[in-house]
Amino acid sequence: MKTVLTSSPRKAARYILQGEVVAFPTETVYGLGANIFDEDAVKKIFKAKGRPKDNPLIAHISELSELPLITQTISPFAETFIQHFFPGPLTVVLPKSNYVPHIATGGLDTLGVRMPQNEFAQEFLKATGVPIVAPSANLSGKPSPTTWQTVEEDLHGRISCILKGKQTEVGLESTVVDCTKKFPIVLRTGAITLEQLQSVIPTTRLADARSSGLKKSPGTKYRHYSPEGKVILVVRAKDAIPFRNSAYIGLERHEELSAFRLGKVCTSIEEYARSLFLFFRMCDEKNIKTIHCQIVKETGLGLALMDRMKRAAAG
Ligand code: TXA
Numbered sequence: 001m002k003t004v005l006t007s008s009p010r011k012a013a014r015y016i017l018q019g020e021v022v023a024f025p026t027e028t029v030y031g032l033g034a035n036i037f038d039e040d041a042v043k044k045i046f047k048a049k050g051r052p053k054d055n056p057l058i059a060h061i062s063e064l065s066e067l068p069l070i071t072q073t074i075s076p077f078a079e080t081f082i083q084h085f086f087p088g089p090l091t092v093v094l095p096k097s098n099y100v101p102h103i104a105t106g107g108l109d110t111l112g113v114r115m116p117q118n119e120f121a122q123e124f125l126k127a128t129g130v131p132i133v134a135p136s137a138n139l140s141g142k143p144s145p146t147t148w149q150t151v152e153e154d155l156h157g158r159i160s161c162i163l164k165g166k167q168t169e170v171g172l173e174s175t176v177v178d179c180t181k182k183f184p185i186v187l188r189t190g191a192i193t194l195e196q197l198q199s200v201i202p203t204t205r206l207a208d209a210r211s212s213g214l215k216k217s218p219g220t221k222y223r224h225y226s227p228e229g230k231v232i233l234v235v236r237a238k239d240a241i242p243f244r245n246s247a248y249i250g251l252e253r254h255e256e257l258s259a260f261r262l263g264k265v266c267t268s269i270e271e272y273a274r275s276l277f278l279f280f281r282m283c284d285e286k287n288i289k290t291i292h293c294q295i296v297k298e299t300g301l302g303l304a305l306m307d308r309m310k311r312a313a314a315g
């Protein structure tokens with residue numbers, strides 16, 4: 001299959017209307033989109049990524065008026081989250097409408113919905129005129145793509161079109177919050193922090209990874225975010241010992257940074273989050289065997305960053 005690269009959201013949107021899948025930038029990571037109402041197009045997403053069929057997709061909208069088409073009741077706290085955090089890196093899980101095919105939701109009766117903030121994403125979504133379901137635009141099991149070049153690396157020849165935008169601002173996937181229960185439950189942490197959600201709905205809590213969370217968010221049971229090399233979490237920079245073919249990333253300067261094959265010191269948590277997945281991919285390219293990641297405090301964005309690093313270390 002020929003993969004067309006374009007910088008035109010309108011041109012990319014035309015592929016969607018022809019029943020094809022298109023990779024596009026958002027503020028979190030690049031997504032691989034298809035028309036939510038077109039079952040054959042949605043199937044192409046799973047095929048291109050090698051994604052398990054029971055892993056549900058997130059619907060992306062550009063206008064709130066699209067919501068009633070794809071969801072049923074919107075709980076009062078979902079309303080509140082939408083008011084405060086749309087557009088932005090937050091996905092709310094709601095009961096799905098009958099128009100949404102089950103293939104899009106991995107067989108579930110609920111649907112995750114988000115409205116990206118990224119202007120390019122908005123332009124693209126508006127030009128398609130339909131809600132777009134999209135997982136991250138990587139091959140299943142690989143770190144999510146934060147640049148169009150990494151999308152191309154994974155999916156060249158497997159999809160019809162890549163909309164070329166900038167490197168994504170956030171670098172980690174959206175926060176996913178289940179709004180179908182008595183209390184909001186965070187199924188996946190992200191750039192909209194637990195503290196931010198609790199500031200508007202104080203009863204918001206994190207999913208218990210051992211029970212409800214795993215069952216409710218099927219995606220969390222699959223291997224994720226993992227580079228080929230072994231990820232080792234270190235408390236202090238000095239705990240990372242440079243040897244042949246190893247890498248270091250962290251907030252703290254490493255005294256022997258140049259002794260690593262790849263080394264990166266980030267000046268903020270935001271920069272760390274933005275850089276992590278691309279750093280993993282660069283390590284893979286250089287065939288690096290050991291990647292040291294300095295841990296951060298698990299508050300604010302640090303909670304999501306630690307979640308991704310722990311998964312990578314476990315993978
Ligand atoms: O930032 C993002 O969310 C990016 C961009 C492209 O929007 N998308 C993304 O999609 O990360 P994906 O498919 O890689 O991750 C979606 C996560 C999975 O863990 C999935 O299980 C969960 O969201 N999810 C989606 N729909 C759900 C639902 N109805 N109930 C529970 N979890 C759901």
Ligand code: MG
Nearest residue numbers: 135136137144
């Ligand atoms: Mg993904």
